[in-house]
Amino acid sequence: MARYLSSLLLLLISSWQVEFGVSQSSRIACEGQTAHLHCEGGAIRIIGANYGRRDHRTCGRGIWIYNGNCIHHGTYAIVSxxxxxxxxxxxxxxxxxxxxxxxxxxxxxxxxxxxKRAASAAAVGQMGSGMLVQREQAAGPHYQLTNVQQTPYLNKQSPPRRKVAPSSGKQLTGQ
Structure with a gap:
């Protein structure tokens, strides 16, 4: 019994993690209802979830309800x-x-x-020689960003470039 309670406590602590400096929202949906989660201008990140019963008051319908601890251990993964x-x-x-x-x-x-708030503006930076990289608005760490576009950067005031065809050695004018 003690082993079960300690593993249950560890599960609750790990699934209800707190992130400081970020507002937290919560929603309860009684059995048969639907929980609607919103993040205007941002992305949802689930920090805790349980389907079952942890107290007798929530969704009690004014009648006495079992006051035990009934937890579905896969809820966090499903909702996430x-x-x-x-x-x-x-x-x-x-x-x-x-x-x-x-x-x-x-x-x-x-x-x-x-x-998690999305970037307020697209990030643009120099990458390598003559290449601009633009990251569309995205939420999450930099390694999770998608829609990365690489655009060749041409300076309009630079003179025309001279290209050499590799097989003939003949010079070509162009950009």
Whole structure:
């Protein structure tokens, strides 16, 4: 029993991680309802989720409800795969999505997330000789950025370049 409680505590601590300096949002959807998560101008990052029952008050419908601890251990992974990186997602609180961690018990979905802000402007920088790199607005660390475009940079005031055809050695004028 003690081993189970310590592993449960470790799971809760790791799944409800806190990130300082970022506002946190939460949503509860009773069984049969849908949780709607929004991040205007940013991307959702799930920091905690549980489908089951952790108290008798939430979604209680005014009747006495089992006061045990009923947790679906795969909730965080399911909600993260549906929502992370999106500005909006909807997650139904249904056994068909999560399975039934506690049969004959009225359950609810509890989700906590933060909004990672997208870059306010496209980042443009010099990469190599004569090449500009533009990164479209994206959320996340630099190694996760997508839509990277490389555009040749031509200085309009530079003289025409001379190209040499490799096989003939003949000079060609052009850009």
């Amino acid at each position: 795969s549906r929502c992370n990186g999106r500005s909006y997602c909807a997650v139904p609180a249904r056994n068909s999505v999560f399975g039934d961690p506690c049969q004959a018990i009225w359950k609810y979905l509890e989700v906590k997330w933060i909004c």
